[in-house]
Amino acid sequence: MKVRVAILENDSNYLQRVVSIFNNKFGNELEIYSFTDISSAYRCLDDKKIDVFLANENIDIDFSMIPKKCGFAYLVESSDIEKYNDKKAVCKFQRAELIYKQILSIYSEQIPNITGIGESNNSMKTIVFSSPVGGTGTSTLAAACAISIANKGFRVLYLNLENFGDSDSFFSCDGQFDFGDVIYAIKSNKSNRKIKLQSTVKQDSTGVYFYSSVRVALDMLELKVDDYLTLQTELKMLGEYDYVVIDMDFPRNRKGFAFFENCNSIVIASDGSQVSEIKTARAMDAIQILDSYSEYIIQPKFSMIRNKVLGNTENRDEIRVIGEIPMYESCSPSQMARQLSLSSVFDQLL
Template sequence: MKIRIAMIDSDKVYANRFFECMNNNFSDKVEIHIFSNEESFKNNEKNKEYEVLLLQEHMLENLEDINKDVVFINLVDTLSKKEAGQNQIYKYQKISLIYKEILNYYSEKYTIIKTNLTNNIATRVITFMSCDSSSGTSTLASSFSIKLSKNFKVLYLDLQSFPTVKCFFEAEGKFNLSDIIYAIKSNNVDISTRIESTVKRDKSDVYFISSCKNSLERNEVTKENIEILINNVLKYINYDYIVIDIDYQINPTCNYLLDISDNIIFSKIPTEQCNTKFSSIVNSINLIQNINDKNYMSKCCIIYNKINDKNTFKDEMANAKDMKELTILGYLEEYKNISSKKLAELLSNNPIFDSLCK
């Protein structure tokens, strides 16, 4: 179902350009009509059918009696004109950002009727779980997302306690994971529309959600919140892959991800500390799968990271002889003096991920 939008603006050049850009980019999402003044809008017999009303400044007081259910949004020409209690959008920005902000306001009042995609697309969930802070898990998760984006539509979701998404992906937009979690907890906002308004697109074509405003907010996010978020993406938003980046912990969120993921990837480095931690993780997953009567270990894969030579890899393989259920994808050498973003782009061309791209 398309969002019905009316725009009232006396600047005909801007209004026509806005109409053209919206139709060129979002004709499948919105139906938009342009009016040059309040009178022409009021005289339109269908003026009560619009769900969103985009207004030139100072028009609101003349139109509030039209439709009590409409979402009023003032289009302002300077960023400093934000007034308390009013929905406002800066009019001179990219049309994609304006559309996202319209969706955000719209989601607070309406629910878009959507087609359930569950039977139409089999979205694969690939979760990268960190067993050590220096194992390079986020770099691998990001590089895998970049590799996928060349042929698939992929959403990268950073759920770490201390997220690093901004090291790998960037795009304009004002919303982040906090806005989605607020919508979920408030229970009166259309969640899938809020997600759509929040998702950004990196120049690599990876879609992502910026992290919460601060780590305290992230750590207030519950397993139930994450489940609602992922379920809405799976049901209503068309992605081929969801790539999740999270630090492994024995908690309800990680247990949920063990259950729903198609594959679980661990990055392992050749240190005594990492070996010890990973052994404990494997033991915990074995215990959890026995309790839940599931087979999580068959989903788990290892990438040996920061390996300097083949002999080190052979030694690591020998240490893993008691972990026969795990799939070993291979090893990656150590890189130095390169940024996280550049390294992720470089590793996206490595065939180590090929078996995961189905």
């Protein structure tokens, strides 16, 4: 199924270029109708059942002529403009991929119950990085793991669900969307979640897909365990990824641990210090008790990576240690993640 898009633009040269690019790059996803005459555009909206209508900011639009189920945005010249005349704005001078994602985002908000976007990927594997110990480099290991998987040719999504995490410390890409758009789609249920997940994701130069961090960290506190489960299910239904690497805070209640039941592997980071090892041991003891009272068993899914190791360490009985990584200094977070991605320790998680 294609998204039907009408573009009303005074500049015929721009119109010709953008239509040509969209037809070449997104011919299987978009059906483009272009106009320089406003009356012809209005007729097309009903005749062709247009899903998204884009119009130049200098054109006076009669919004009574736009069908209720048709999304609308102005085409503007600056990427800094998010709204124009209280309507959504799309910068006309940006990469076609970014305009395409904004079109999908507008479409998702108008069509809340559409299905058939992607196919369910029951083979998608979920790897969680979470630790009861702070400051051991859990986020860096998660980012490194994602890069390592991408280097092997798999499609991988890095998903930071920490309350105060920052995906943009490790990955970068142009685009105005962030994870806040995903949170809104999940909590409001007013837009098609699968299309929103597809339209707001970004891809780093390493090949890793990711969502930019929310602008206000407090937005992350809106997510509950049930929302995590919904998000994981939607990602499977999207059918885009072989692996999803989740970086999240260590659970504080039984329901939080229940999320781990739906994950393939859970990795704890420890720096090998006495405090770190004690906290990890206490966490594993708690998980063993929870397993004895629960219908699900999660302890066998746990493994440990010792990070920032300065000396020799001992193996532990309560958790499998899959590798050790030495201390690196004088690196930015993104440089560190790329360096660590070369380690073979992540191969054991595939």
